[in-house]
Amino acid sequence: MDPIAIFWLFLILASLQPVLQRRFLEISRQRALSRLASERGSTVITLIHRQETMSLLGFPIFRHIDIDDSEGVLNAIRETPPDGPIDIVLHTPGGMVLAASQIAEALAEHRGPVRAFVPHYAMSGGTLIALAADEIHVDPHAALGPVDPQLGGYPAASIVTAVEQAKEPEDRTLILADMSRKALRQVEEFVTGLLERRMEPERARKVARTLSSGVWTHDHPLMPRDLEEFGLPIRVGVPAEIHALMRLYPQPRGRQSSVEYVPSRPPAPVRLPGSGDHERT
Numbered sequence: 515m516d517p518i519a520i521f522w523l524f525l526i527l528a529s530l531q532p533v534l535q536r537r538f539l540e541i542s543r544q545r546a547l548s549r550l551a552s553e554r555g556s557t558v559i560t561l562i563h564r565q566e567t568m569s570l571l572g573f574p575i576f577r578h579i580d581i582d583d584s585e586g587v588l589n590a591i592r593e594t595p596p597d598g599p600i601d602i603v604l605h606t607p608g609g610m611v612l613a614a615s616q617i618a619e620a621l622a623e624h625r626g627p628v629r630a631f632v633p634h635y636a637m638s639g640g641t642l643i644a645l646a647a648d649e650i651h652v653d654p655h656a657a658l659g660p661v662d663p664q665l666g667g668y669p670a671a672s673i674v675t676a677v678e679q680a681k682e683p684e685d686r687t688l689i690l691a692d693m694s695r696k697a698l699r700q701v702e703e704f705v706t707g708l709l710e711r712r713m714e715p716e717r718a719r720k721v722a723r724t725l726s727s728g729v730w731t732h733d734h735p736l737m738p739r740d741l742e743e744f745g746l747p748i749r750v751g752v753p754a755e756i757h758a759l760m761r762l763y764p765q766p767r768g769r770q771s772s773v774e775y776v777p778s779r780p781p782a783p784v785r786l787p788g789s790g791d792h793e794r795t
Contacts, residue, residue, distance in 0.1 A: 632656045642705070
């Protein structure tokens, strides 16, 4: 066979491989979702943002909760029977307050049971969505996070603190501080409304203020023990099928994974001389 033809055939196959792999993953996801929905008798929704190392031409690409996500989730909720259960799998760093609030409001108003599953993390807007669920299932080492608003890449609470400490703040800083106060109040009121469905109003307001007022840095992980202290409907443990589903959403990588492992196996039984059929491990 002509070497040039072989070379071009190789290039064609190499270019098709990512497309075929992506298509195979899409089919596998749909099958896994259908199987999971059938086993659980629910509408299973995924909101998964793999973004940690994605890049294009060396520039990082970040994925967050956006209006496309809220449109997709709202469609799924509308197509679910009013009393039908909903299971939503969350793996996200957060995103637009508008989009996350739309999803949270729709889930909170759904008559049927709503369960959120967090196998690894659901920060910021992801936490806002989780708070709308009747049950929040988290892996023992999974995390939610604070929901304090961010303006222009800065925490709203820090902007307010900065303008209060500045001797002669600029007009732009004063405007940002005014917007920050509004954003803090709006998020606190929204979270309070979500929590009042299962808490006393006073406790709901206290927890909402803690989560939204900038007590911690925005990326501070709130682990299951922290979440239980807030009185949230936490269930520690995520079904194995949810973890299996997450493996069908691999992180796109331009480099070899930095983590590799081989699962340990129990040691083989040791047969002692003259012991007959007795074994010791």
